[in-house]
Amino acid sequence: MKEQFLWGSATAAYQCEGAWNEGGRGLTQWDVFSHESDRNLNHVTGDTASDFYHHYEEDIRMLHESNQNSYRFSIAWTRIFPNGYGEINQEGVNFYNRIIDLCLQYHIEPNVTLHHYDLPIELAENGGWLNDKTIDYFVDYARTCFELFGDRVKLWVTINELSFYAHCCFLVGNYPPHHELDFTSYSKVIYNGLLASAKAVTAYRKLKQGGKIGIVHPCGSVESLHDDSDYAQARYNAELYCIRCILDPAVKGEIPQELIVKMKDSGLDTSFIREEDKKILKEGIVDFIGLNFYLRELVKPCMDGVTKMSMNNKGKGSDVMEGTSIHGWFASDNDPWTEKNHWGREVHPKSLYDALTYLDRLYPQVPIYVTENGHALYDELEKGEIHDIERIRIVQGFLDWMLQAKKQGVNVKGYYMWSTMDLYSWVNGYKKRYGLVYIDFDDNCKRIAKDSFYWYKRYIEDYQRRETAVI
Numbered sequence: 001m002k003e004q005f006l007w008g009s010a011t012a013a014y015q016c017e018g019a020w021n022e023g024g025r026g027l028t029q030w031d032v033f034s035h036e037s038d039r040n041l042n043h044v045t046g047d048t049a050s051d052f053y054h055h056y057e058e059d060i061r062m063l064h065e066s067n068q069n070s071y072r073f074s075i076a077w078t079r080i081f082p083n084g085y086g087e088i089n090q091e092g093v094n095f096y097n098r099i100i101d102l103c104l105q106y107h108i109e110p111n112v113t114l115h116h117y118d119l120p121i122e123l124a125e126n127g128g129w130l131n132d133k134t135i136d137y138f139v140d141y142a143r144t145c146f147e148l149f150g151d152r153v154k155l156w157v158t159i160n161e162l163s164f165y166a167h168c169c170f171l172v173g174n175y176p177p178h179h180e181l182d183f184t185s186y187s188k189v190i191y192n193g194l195l196a197s198a199k200a201v202t203a204y205r206k207l208k209q210g211g212k213i214g215i216v217h218p219c220g221s222v223e224s225l226h227d228d229s230d231y232a233q234a235r236y237n238a239e240l241y242c243i244r245c246i247l248d249p250a251v252k253g254e255i256p257q258e259l260i261v262k263m264k265d266s267g268l269d270t271s272f273i274r275e276e277d278k279k280i281l282k283e284g285i286v287d288f289i290g291l292n293f294y295l296r297e298l299v300k301p302c303m304d305g306v307t308k309m310s311m312n313n314k315g316k317g318s319d320v321m322e323g324t325s326i327h328g329w330f331a332s333d334n335d336p337w338t339e340k341n342h343w344g345r346e347v348h349p350k351s352l353y354d355a356l357t358y359l360d361r362l363y364p365q366v367p368i369y370v371t372e373n374g375h376a377l378y379d380e381l382e383k384g385e386i387h388d389i390e391r392i393r394i395v396q397g398f399l400d401w402m403l404q405a406k407k408q409g410v411n412v413k414g415y416y417m418w419s420t421m422d423l424y425s426w427v428n429g430y431k432k433r434y435g436l437v438y439i440d441f442d443d444n445c446k447r448i449a450k451d452s453f454y455w456y457k458r459y460i461e462d463y464q465r466r467e468t469a470v471i
């Protein structure tokens with residue numbers, strides 16, 4: 001029988017679960033950041049979030065009602081190991097068992113991410129991913145999850161967006177521990193995360209549970225508005241920095257030599273790269289790439305420029321232009337002709353096609369799941385309904401272009417819209433909404449299906465009808 005294309009949507013534990021101090025859950029670095037930090041710009045926490053912890057039955061039923069046949073979610077490390085290691089918390093295990101079993105009851109394939117930013121506080125306070133011990137704790141946690149849930153979960157992701165997390169934590173400084181332009185920590189965190197991911201992949205294979213395991217990385221095709229030798233060099237540097245830095249080790253088991261040379265030339269520390277780790281990366285190559293796609297890498301040269309990073313966590317009304325400039329490498333460019341969202345990010349549906357074909361050229365025929373893609377809006381209730389026609393227009397464009405890439409032979413096997421329901425958008429708070437389902441945060445997290453929910457249901461139905469007709 002032909003393998004089913006997976007149509008779903010995605011969430012992450014801290015962003016949707018809430019119940020921060022229930023069920024024996026331990027604290028994460030985000031609990032402490034959101035409760036205590038003056039850098040929590042929008043002054044909200046994930047304490048209740050979308051209250052998925054208490055509404056999961058309704059949420060999974062709604063996934064089913066909109067024809068979705070897969071759900072991407074993450075496990076909160078601190079629900080399984082409240083301190084990050086040690087004794088297993090049975091209440092946490094029971095919670096995820098209920099979610100997984102309910103998904104299967106509705107014929108929804110669970111796609112489970114082990115780590116999506118929410119590091120246990122004790123590990124974070126001891127250096128987080130800079131501390132080699134975190135690697136071992138992560139692998140123990142991963143193995144425990146495989147043993148507990150692997151009889152039913154057949155799609156796993158080790159780590160979500162290692163480089164974006166490190167970018168925010170150590171270069172921009174908008175995520176804890178708020179370092180700015182600390183490239184030494186940035187590189188070491190990515191290196192340790194890659195080792196942890198590879199070791200978890202190897203641990204998974206040893207258990208022979210018959211599923212697939214991948215890593216999730218956010219990127220787009222590398223492009224520029226002009227073309228001369230400086231622009232070509234900027235594109236080459238950006239490809240190393242934005243894509244190959246994570247995906248070469250994950251997919252091919254090796255750090256690109258050109259990247260190491262470029263880092264050394266730029267005076268960056270590479271002393272943490274150990275000969276004996278090569279074997280770990282080689283053994284732990286992934287089965288698939290999870291692509292979180294939001295925008296392409298549009299770049300220009302940065303030869304005499306200043307190294308700086310910025311992020312717009314305020315949205316409409318903010319004059320912060322999001323971007324990355326790294327002296328001697330590349331700088332983000334802006335295409336004046338493309339549409340932008342309220343946070344200043346480019347919204348360009350064809351770029352998903354370009355990203356998929358670009359990745360297929362770099363890593364031919366490696367299976368790809370689009371693990372996140374969507375459109376952020378300030379949705380407003382209008383007489384109890386949400387008419388998010390702009391989201392429908394944009395996402396329909398993304399989907400049509402994705403199917404075009406698939407038709408041309410790219411091995412894309414599934415698509416997850418970000419997000420299943422409205423949820424906590426990290427430092428952006430709750431006004432930046434992505435959900436197919438509206439959450440009324442002022443009314444006990446009441447769920448209201450948006451127009452996009454019904455549109456997605458029909459889109460999936462039409463696709464499946466066309467596929468069946470072909471058979």
Ligand code: BGP
Pocket residue numbers: 012015160161164218292372376418424425426428432
């Ligand atoms: C990805 C993360 C998600 C999600 C999404 C939207 O980087 O994996 O967790 O938050 O981006 O980003 P934001 O909420 O910052 O707009």
